[in-house]
Amino acid sequence: xxxxxxxxxxxxxxxxRVISQVEDDTGYDILDRIYPYTGNAYHIGIxxxxxxxxxxxxNAIAKKLxxxxxxxxxxxxxxxxxxxxxxxxxxxxxxxxxxxxxxxxIRSMATRGSLGGLSKKTKDVALVLDAAGMDYILIExxxxxxxxxxxxxxxDTKIVVLVPESGDSIQAMKAGLLEIADIVVVNKGDxxxxxxxxxxxxxxxxxxxxxxxxxxxxxxxxxxxSGIDELVKEIGNHKEYLEKSDEIxxxxxxxxxxxxxxxxxxxxxxxxxxxxxxxxxxxxxxEKIMERKVSPYKxxxxxxxxxxxxx
Amino acid sequence: xxxxxxxxxxxxxxxxRVISQVEDDTGYDILDRIYPYTGNAYHIGIxxxxxxxxxxxxNAIAKKLxxxxxxxxxxxxxxxxxxxxxxxxxxxxxxxxxxxxxxxxIRSMATRGSLGGLSKKTKDVALVLDAAGMDYILIExxxxxxxxxxxxxxxDTKIVVLVPESGDSIQAMKAGLLEIADIVVVNKGDxxxxxxxxxxxxxxxxxxxxxxxxxxxxxxxxxxxSGIDELVKEIGNHKEYLEKSDEIxxxxxxxxxxxxxxxxxxxxxxxxxxxxxxxxxxxxxxEKIMERKVSPYKxxxxxxxxxxxxx
Numbered sequence: 001x002x003x004x005x006x007x008x009x010x011x012x013x014x015x016x017r018v019i020s021q022v023e024d025d026t027g028y029d030i031l032d033r034i035y036p037y038t039g040n041a042y043h044i045g046i047x048x049x050x051x052x053x054x055x056x057x058x059n060a061i062a063k064k065l066x067x068x069x070x071x072x073x074x075x076x077x078x079x080x081x082x083x084x085x086x087x088x089x090x091x092x093x094x095x096x097x098x099x100x101x102x103x104x105x106i107r108s109m110a111t112r113g114s115l116g117g118l119s120k121k122t123k124d125v126a127l128v129l130d131a132a133g134m135d136y137i138l139i140e141x142x143x144x145x146x147x148x149x150x151x152x153x154x155x156d157t158k159i160v161v162l163v164p165e166s167g168d169s170i171q172a173m174k175a176g177l178l179e180i181a182d183i184v185v186v187n188k189g190d191x192x193x194x195x196x197x198x199x200x201x202x203x204x205x206x207x208x209x210x211x212x213x214x215x216x217x218x219x220x221x222x223x224x225x226s227g228i229d230e231l232v233k234e235i236g237n238h239k240e241y242l243e244k245s246d247e248i249x250x251x252x253x254x255x256x257x258x259x260x261x262x263x264x265x266x267x268x269x270x271x272x273x274x275x276x277x278x279x280x281x282x283x284x285x286x287e288k289i290m291e292r293k294v295s296p297y298k299x300x301x302x303x304x305x306x307x308x309x310x311x
Numbered sequence: 312x313x314x315x316x317x318x319x320x321x322x323x324x325x326x327x328r329v330i331s332q333v334e335d336d337t338g339y340d341i342l343d344r345i346y347p348y349t350g351n352a353y354h355i356g357i358x359x360x361x362x363x364x365x366x367x368x369x370n371a372i373a374k375k376l377x378x379x380x381x382x383x384x385x386x387x388x389x390x391x392x393x394x395x396x397x398x399x400x401x402x403x404x405x406x407x408x409x410x411x412x413x414x415x416x417i418r419s420m421a422t423r424g425s426l427g428g429l430s431k432k433t434k435d436v437a438l439v440l441d442a443a444g445m446d447y448i449l450i451e452x453x454x455x456x457x458x459x460x461x462x463x464x465x466x467d468t469k470i471v472v473l474v475p476e477s478g479d480s481i482q483a484m485k486a487g488l489l490e491i492a493d494i495v496v497v498n499k500g501d502x503x504x505x506x507x508x509x510x511x512x513x514x515x516x517x518x519x520x521x522x523x524x525x526x527x528x529x530x531x532x533x534x535x536x537s538g539i540d541e542l543v544k545e546i547g548n549h550k551e552y553l554e555k556s557d558e559i560x561x562x563x564x565x566x567x568x569x570x571x572x573x574x575x576x577x578x579x580x581x582x583x584x585x586x587x588x589x590x591x592x593x594x595x596x597x598e599k600i601m602e603r604k605v606s607p608y609k610x611x612x613x614x615x616x617x618x619x620x621x622x
Contacts, residue, residue, distance in 0.1 A: 260607045290563060295347075296567050297343055300571045
């Protein structure tokens with residue numbers, strides 16, 4: 001098929017079309033067909049609280065990698081990202097600038113409205129970008145929800161972005177975020193409090209048990225590219241570490257296992273919706289449950305047993 | 312069993328124990344047994360961006376309802392909530408004060424670490440509190456992740472809390488949040504910009520198609536209880552509206568359907584983990600997938616077909 005041929009060449013229109021088809025979720029023929037061409041892209045997750053400047057950082061990293069002649073895919077799962085249309089007009093124009101470049105493809109994922117499936121869809125889009133020959137896929141997620149964190153977790157290098165003014169309400173979040181971090185960035189490093197945040201973070205990481213990789217804690221001012229060279233260098237170091245230590249294989253395995261599970265879940269939900277549950281029967285059950293004659297758990301168990309019997 | 316008898320009487324220690332048992336997830340015997348005693352609590356969801364003062368508002372609402380002699384359950388799904396230990400010491404002490412009162416039970420839900428199941432667990436805890444005789448269950452969620460929003464969505468009255476300084480990065484979020492709102496609160500109403508935010512919101516809601524319920528847009532300063540009386544009054548109005556219009560039945564049905572679905576999903580995942588997938592076989596599959604000889608989708612389909620055949 002021409003569409004897939006053109007996708008593999010990195011044609012932007014074809015990428016967009018394949019993504020639409022994948023999102024429509026009608027069968028997995030295309031994913032099956034592009035799958036042999038995936039496995040070459042390096043996945044970088046950028047996560048942190050709203051307002052940490054993640055998109056500006058993604059922008060700066062992408063520009064640096066572009067200058068090194070790499071092809072870049074960007075996926076924004078963050079509802080507050082300018083990539084997904086959630087910020088000031090000025091920001092959006094600045095980002096738009098990047099999207100016009102030949103070797104960049106930007107895709108934003110809706111985090112509202114769709115009931116579930118966000119995690120799976122994001123990873124499917126990443127596969128399409130992988131097949132399209134992207135060297136790096138940058139995935140921006142807001143580090144609050146579980147789904148978003150789960151997406152970050154399947155990336156090869158996970159960057160956690162914080163800002164001094166994140167404030168105390170972010171404290172609780174930080175602990176969880178820092179656990180997944182391969183690189184920590186204190187962005188807006190010219191603002192008051194950034195040095196003490198840096199020291200605090202270094203202290204916290206010094207207390208942790210040593211592993212093969214020491215988490216670098218960097219200061220950036222993404223708006224004027226300050227610190228970006230060093231950040232990209234550390235991404236390279238982490239990539240090298242993963243490759244040498246064979247950790248990269250573990251990550252790839254995890255990603256595959258994850259895909260298998262998510263696909264099974266999606267298909268089972270569809271199966272339940274389409275074939276097992278009879279609407280009228282379900283309505284009768286719900287009536288009984290509302291009268292508290294039976295619990296939803298009993299009914300669910302019954303439906304499931306029917307399904308497993310080939311119902 | 313004494314434990315359940317004591318739970319039904321509202322004994323705090325028994326509530327905590329039953330919640331632990333429910334969270335351990337070993338069978339649904341307890342949920343089945345308490346289910347006949349549920350269906351009486353009114354569920355209020357409080358959601359909004361981090362830093363909007365949701366916990367302080369929950370605190371103020373709870374205190375007001377306590378003075379009216381109601382029993383209150385509070386569930387904090389927000390990782391930045393002081394109820395779940397995520398804020399300044401001062402805040403935590405203020406909240407702790409509430410937890411010492413006889414007719415209040417506070418439970419925070421971990422939003423990190425657990426891979427999935429948060430939504431189901433939250434609703435299970437709500438059922439326990441319902442059976443324990445709570446008149447109102449207040450559920451605080453941060454309005455960013457999908458799971459958290461999904462939890463808010465099954466509440467009877469959904470309150471969306473915003474603050475003027477939420478800033479542009481929150482704009483994108485607002486649209487999605489406001490769609491689920493039954494009541495909108497502009498908190499920290501003494502700060503600059505709150506009046507213009509109020510006007511902006513009123514304008515936005517005026518443009519929406521009319522339904523039976525007009526969404527009130529209120530200003531509060533939760534830290535000194537300002538506006539709380541009116542807010543609680545509007546909660547009462549909304550409750551009355553739901554009851555008179557029979558909308559409450561629809562919500563209850565939705566909640567039950569939701570429970571059935573979530574229970575089925577949980578059980579299917581367990582079933583897959585425990586019986587269908589052989590680890591060694593899976594390892595072999597993953598090797599093949601890593602060599603790109605087959606796609607994860609094909610393997611997933613195979614596993615699923617085996618399961619449906621009673622495998």
